Amino acid sequence: MYRKLVALFLILPLLLTGCWDRQELNDQAIVLGWGMDQAEDGAYLATANLVLPLASKSGGQQGGEQGGRSGFMTESAYGRNNRDAEQNMQRKLSRVLFPGHRRNIFIGEKLAEHGVFSILDEYGRSPMVRPRTNIFVVKGGTAQEAMSLAYQLETNPAIAVQKIQEKSGAPISRSLLDFFIMANGTGCGVMPALTIVPPEMKTDKKSKNDSPPQTTLGLYGVAVFNGQLELAGYLSNDESWARLWITNELAFRNFTTIINPEDAEQSGGKAGMDALSGATKGQTVTVNVDTFKSHITPIFTDGLPKFRILLEGKGFIEENNSPLNLSKTANVEKVEARMNQYLVEKIQKVTEKVQKDFKSDIFGLGDTIHRRHPYRWKKLAADWETIFPEIELDITVKLDLTGTGITGESLLPTREGGEK
Amino acid sequence: MKISNRQLFWMIMMLEIGINLLVSMTATIRYARQDAWISYLLAGAAGIVITWIAAKLSSRYPRQTLMEFSVTILGRWAGKLIVIPFILQWFWAMSLILRDEFLFIRLSVLYKTPDWVVIGTMIGIVFYTVHRGGIIAIGRVSELWGPILMLILVLTFVLTVNNLNWPMLLPVYADTGPALIMEGALAPVSLLGESILLMMLFPFAENPGKATRMVLLLGVAISSIFLLLGILWVIMTFGPAVGGRLQFPFFEMVKLVYLMEFIQNMDIFVMAVWLVCIFVKLSICVFVTSYGLAQWAGKTRSWKKLLWIVAALTFGLAMLVIRLNPPAGVLLKGVWIRYVLPVNMIAIPLFLLIVSSIRGSRQ
Numbered sequence: 033m034y035r036k037l038v039a040l041f042l043i044l045p046l047l048l049t050g051c052w053d054r055q056e057l058n059d060q061a062i063v064l065g066w067g068m069d070q071a072e073d074g075a076y077l078a079t080a081n082l083v084l085p086l087a088s089k090s091g092g093q094q095g096g097e098q099g100g101r102s103g104f105m106t107e108s109a110y111g112r113n114n115r116d117a118e119q120n121m122q123r124k125l126s127r128v129l130f131p132g133h134r135r136n137i138f139i140g141e142k143l144a145e146h147g148v149f150s151i152l153d154e155y156g157r158s159p160m161v162r163p164r165t166n167i168f169v170v171k172g173g174t175a176q177e178a179m180s181l182a183y184q185l186e187t188n189p190a191i192a193v194q195k196i197q198e199k200s201g202a203p204i205s206r207s208l209l210d211f212f213i214m215a216n217g218t219g220c221g222v223m224p225a226l227t228i229v230p231p232e233m234k235t236d237k238k239s240k241n242d243s244p245p246q247t248t249l250g251l252y253g254v255a256v257f258n259g260q261l262e263l264a265g266y267l268s269n270d271e272s273w274a275r276l277w278i279t280n281e282l283a284f285r286n287f288t289t290i291i292n293p294e295d296a297e298q299s300g301g302k303a304g305m306d307a308l309s310g311a312t313k314g315q316t317v318t319v320n321v322d323t324f325k326s327h328i329t330p331i332f333t334d335g336l337p338k339f340r341i342l343l344e345g346k347g348f349i350e351e352n353n354s355p356l357n358l359s360k361t362a363n364v365e366k367v368e369a370r371m372n373q374y375l376v377e378k379i380q381k382v383t384e385k386v387q388k389d390f391k392s393d394i395f396g397l398g399d400t401i402h403r404r405h406p407y408r409w410k411k412l413a414a415d416w417e418t419i420f421p422e423i424e425l426d427i428t429v430k431l432d433l434t435g436t437g438i439t440g441e442s443l444l445p446t447r448e449g450g451e452k
Numbered sequence: 453m454k455i456s457n458r459q460l461f462w463m464i465m466m467l468e469i470g471i472n473l474l475v476s477m478t479a480t481i482r483y484a485r486q487d488a489w490i491s492y493l494l495a496g497a498a499g500i501v502i503t504w505i506a507a508k509l510s511s512r513y514p515r516q517t518l519m520e521f522s523v524t525i526l527g528r529w530a531g532k533l534i535v536i537p538f539i540l541q542w543f544w545a546m547s548l549i550l551r552d553e554f555l556f557i558r559l560s561v562l563y564k565t566p567d568w569v570v571i572g573t574m575i576g577i578v579f580y581t582v583h584r585g586g587i588i589a590i591g592r593v594s595e596l597w598g599p600i601l602m603l604i605l606v607l608t609f610v611l612t613v614n615n616l617n618w619p620m621l622l623p624v625y626a627d628t629g630p631a632l633i634m635e636g637a638l639a640p641v642s643l644l645g646e647s648i649l650l651m652m653l654f655p656f657a658e659n660p661g662k663a664t665r666m667v668l669l670l671g672v673a674i675s676s677i678f679l680l681l682g683i684l685w686v687i688m689t690f691g692p693a694v695g696g697r698l699q700f701p702f703f704e705m706v707k708l709v710y711l712m713e714f715i716q717n718m719d720i721f722v723m724a725v726w727l728v729c730i731f732v733k734l735s736i737c738v739f740v741t742s743y744g745l746a747q748w749a750g751k752t753r754s755w756k757k758l759l760w761i762v763a764a765l766t767f768g769l770a771m772l773v774i775r776l777n778p779p780a781g782v783l784l785k786g787v788w789i790r791y792v793l794p795v796n797m798i799a800i801p802l803f804l805l806i807v808s809s810i811r812g813s814r815q
Contacts, residue, residue: 034584037580037583037584041576159559159560159563162707163707163708164708164710204710205710206615206708209690209708212694213690213691213694216693217691217693402622402623403619403623404622404623406622406623406626
């Protein structure tokens with residue numbers, strides 16, 4: 033009896049070797065990025081960014097181009113949605129599209145303006161794809177344009193933008209999941225936005241081996257979506273950190289501001305004569321902040337709710353081109369005070385823009401009321417879209433400068449107007 | 453056939469955790485939203501009470517299984533009739549476990565493999581184990597894999613800590629209220645309540661008694677804690693809205709493990725260990741069903757012959773459930789929660805315990 037059973041189980045694996053789900057690597061077209069654009073007639077144009085198997089073998093030094101060939105290819109097809117377009121695309125491909133490594137999704141600006149409702153479902157549903165996915169809006173362009181642009185540092189533009197996003201202090205590769213979570217909260221959401229940037233200054237290529245700056249992909253900031261999931265506008269890279277700080281997601285950032293040279297002369301700091309005298313010109317100071325914390329407190333008086341937003345940060349001074357002698361604590365405090373003032377102004381501009389122009393609660397203020405005062409939220413929730421642009425925000429920034437780098441005093445000889 | 457108390461402990465752990473992690477979370481979050489963890493707390497408490505009743509009942513007849521002591525308590529006819537719901541429950545449970553296993557495997561790894569292969573191989577292994585080693589083999593597998601399961605689960609929790617966002621748990625209670633929280637607790641209770649299988653396993657323990665009872669309660673308590681952590685992690689990762697819509701949120705959460713670039717794709721470990729969990733649970737069910745049926749028919753010795761029938765019947769039922777594809781809500785809520793939970797897990801054990809203690813005190 034047992035022997036028969038053992039024999040049966042030894043034979044079974046032989047029959048099962050032909051696995052149903054076998055998909056040889058040589059038969060797969062590995063999708064690294066996926067883009068969607070809206071075409072004129074309402075159809076969608078899907079673009080896939082595929083790994084070129086032959087090119088990636090050589091592993092050349094020139095990044096994007098290896099032996100004259102680029103390391104990726106893009107293919108496009110029209111369709112009525114993601115899957116339909118994929119099927120139409122397959123007609124042109126000798127290998128099966130394999131989306132298992134698809135970590136980046138691009139959305140053209142036009143499609144974002146029309147609303148992303150109609151295409152987002154697939155990204156959360158398809159079991160082949162990991163939930164950790166980045167999604168980008170291409171500002172002022174189409175997904176196809178952005179995806180066809182060769183990126184020199186990486187073999188593939190789709191990988192490049194993912195890495196840029198990671199290096200800019202935003203949460204790492206989870207923008208799609210965050211978008212889903214946000215859109216289920218107060219109904220608005222943000223996605224990182226890309227743009228195609230030409231070189232800041234044109235330099236000619238003199239010999240074959242020169243590598244002047246070329247048109248490339250860059251992070252623009254974030255695209256803001258309204259409650260209908262239509263594009264409401266953009267926050268630039270210099271503005272989007274404000275939102276990240278308020279929502280407690282910022283990881284690191286440098287801030288640069290101007291210190292009035294007159295302040296430097298006043299040692300000790302008499303009343304009314306400190307660094308806050310409205311400096312508009314002078315020399316720059318940069319602080320590197322790597323710990324961020326935000327405290328949002330809703331305040332209820334009679335009319336609309338108000339918010340007190342306290343933003344804290346810890347960092348050190350990384351660059352000082354002002355005459356301030358940083359070996360004196362009072363001067364570090366001056367930098368701190370000036371920096372706080374600068375940041376508050378900056379953040380206020382951003383919140384105003386978001387409230388008045390976009391009318392989208394991307395700071396999660398509604399969610400804060402919902403969490404802290406759930407019973408009051410029940411009355412506010414329905415009209416939040418009209419309330420949000422009107423509410424008052426009281427923003428305070430408290431920066432804590434813990435160091436001045438390797439030196440206190442500058443290594444440069446004392447500058448004009450500076451302290452001895 | 454004897455198993456040690458320690459083996460029994462691990463068997464209960466594997467029995468309680470596997471399917472519960474997979475299927476109960478979505479159902480709970482749908483009702484109790486961000487308060488789902490309160491539901492799980494309640495469910496854990498209720499699970500312990502159910503286990504306590506069943507264990508108390510069993511320890512009054514330490515040498516008899518449910519099939520035997522029901523006759524001792526109620527007499528021949530009533531005793532045989534009252535256990536019929538349990539036999540139905542086991543067949544129902546086995547086909548559901550196999551169906552959920554198939555759905556999950558189909559969705560995550562084997563997209564094209566036919567259903568009968570996925571189910572057939574599982575039943576084949578289970579049949580081999582139970583036929584060859586009976587309860588002893590199941591005990592040993594649990595003792596070997598139980599700690600590994602714990603380790604993998606702990607590792608999962610640790611590696612996903614950086615995804616957690618505790619404000620997602622707020623507001624507590626305000627959005628839901630007692631009715632929704634209780635309703636959310638039904639799914640996990642109904643699965644934790646499967647610990648009543650211990651009424652069939654109790655006499656197999658080496659020295660069935662007070663220590664065995666403690667071990668059983670401990671098993672249910674610890675698995676409830678793991679499930680509680682699981683739901684907390686899921687809500688803090690996805691929030692109630694997304695978490696309540698994902699089909700298998702716990703496993704989606706595992707897919708999010710992303711640490712230092714190279715620690716990724718943890719899901720394959722979890723899936724492997726989870727499959728062992730399902731295997732243990734199915735083996736226990738298959739063993740208990742064939743052994744119980746044999747005892748019910750009065751021919752305990754020939755339980756291995758009945759094993760053939762049980763395995764074949766389970767395969768057929770599971771295929772039927774897959775082919776008919778009834779909505780998951782009907783399977784879990786319509787039958788399991790509505791009938792099995794109140795009747796099999798609460799009413800019958802409680803009734804038997806009361807009758808038994810009245811008769812006991814009279815004698």
